[in-house]
Amino acid sequence: MKLIVGLGNPGIEYQFTPHNAGFLAVDRIAEDCGVVLSNRRGRALTAKARLAGHEVLLAKPETYMNLSGISVAALLQELELPVPTEDLIVLYDELALPLGTIRIRERGSANGHNGVKSISGVLGTEEWLRIRIGVGKPALADGREIKAGGKDYLLSPFRKQELAVLDEVLDRARGAVETVLTEGVGAAMNKFNRRLDDPEAGANGSKEK
Template sequence: MKLVVGLGNPGIEYQFTPHNAGFLAIDRLAERSGVTVANRRGKALTARAIVAGQEVLLAKPETFMNLSGLSVAALLRELEIPVPSASEKSGLIVIYDELAIPLGQLRIRERGSAGGHNGVKSISSVLGSEEWIRIRIGVGKPPTTTGREIKAGGTNYLLSPMRKMELGVLDEVLDDAARAVEMVLTDGVGKAMNEFNRKVNGESADSKE
């Protein structure tokens, strides 16, 4: 079994904020699989599902973002999934929001640093490893016509409800996130990265990060 975790904050007031893109992606996966994420285990709301022909546990931690690692570690123990390492293939996929990526884009990484994301910091700290697959949903502001990037405003922006137009853009990316998970499960993370880490302005998607 694989563990697919979406990061966010519990509570209706946070439901449609940029920081809850991971939760929304899990809901989209659940919808595509015909399940409801409503069981409580490992400090999270969960659902067993068949995704791309494989058995997975979908999870939304209820620990709040900065303590996400406690839930992820508890679920890995319960499912007897080894902590991912350089020598142990990852059975963990984490989906979360990324300010450094413009809204409307999605990127996949096999491993990496937190880049200032508190949920990612918590997971890597508790697991003692950065060797886990992450699917990052862009929530940043797009560049201007001159190419200058617009900073999205940090915490206040991340915890504020998204506008209708922004939610429309995000809705399309959630389908991409679900397809990315499916491709990771069926074809491996390398092929998924080639498919979804599209080139931007002639450079590789990760070249500016």
Template sequence: MATLLVVGLGNPGPEYQWTPHNAGFLAVDRIAEAAGIPISNRRGRALTARVQVGGREVVLAKPETWMNLSGESVAALLRELDAKPEQDLLVLYDELALPLGTVRVRPGGSSGGHNGAKSINALVGTERWARIRIGVGPDGEIGKGRRGADYLLQPMRRMELNLLGEALDRAAQAVAIVATEGVAAAMNKINPREPLGTDQPKVQQNAQ
């Protein structure tokens, strides 16, 4: 089975680490932490690490470009891995249109106005790449007075981070299902928010 390229989107720099726009970075960090390895190798204008998920080799990547140039890094990684976006690419990113804590798996589609997704569509030449959208939309009292683009680049509050943490765990589970069973299975298990059993595939440590 071909290597799966799993890319989390975000902006580099410590000032952006805990902002909603960096949910994709935080999700791949969560996977790497479970495997006990750092995302520290440099290739394709990204920080990368290799892990095993259910017996499949996975390359985790965090582009070192700005969000709106994410496609440059993704295209370079696909070329280096000799991978096809329609089959071997899975991208995780924040979605302002979804409530905070929501996770949705999709097999492809338009960018929906997300600059990182828009850049990937343009640079890889297709919208047919799998994605996991992590909801960060402010809602109710938690999001009171916090809206739009400014909100995406502001550090999250403790309650927001708690909700996001649950979504990051679910996103990591979604990656494992995609790697072992495919996108359709992940959509069926993750999108309806069904309880996930303890027999889900695990991430194992692998040499970098």
């Protein structure tokens, strides 16, 4: 059983905010698998599904972001998965990456993300697979970066045009999870860890037309 966790905050007021990109990604996977995250276990909303030929448990912690690790640890224990484990994939928002990008990493520091900090703290290791979904503002035409405004920005609803970009990114995040499951982490990183201006950075790692 693979455990796929999206990070976010419960509550309708947070649903379409940048900080809930992980929740939205797991919802997209659930939708494509024809399931609804409605079961409560391990302090999370969960659903069993079959994805890319693998049995998976999709989960959205209900602990609020800064206590995400409590839920992840409980689910790992319930599924009898060791720590560290290759059977855990966590999806979450990354302010340091521009909206429209994703990055896959096998380990790493929290970089100021309270959900990541909580998971690494509770598990006692930074060795866990994460798919970071960029929610930062894209650079200006002259290359200058726009500071997104931190917490206020992360907890404010996406604008309509941003939701359109996010919609495509959520499909790419789902594709990244599927590639990890079918081809391994190395292949997934090679396909999806590309710059937006890379001509081969298509929706599923294929060339754009």
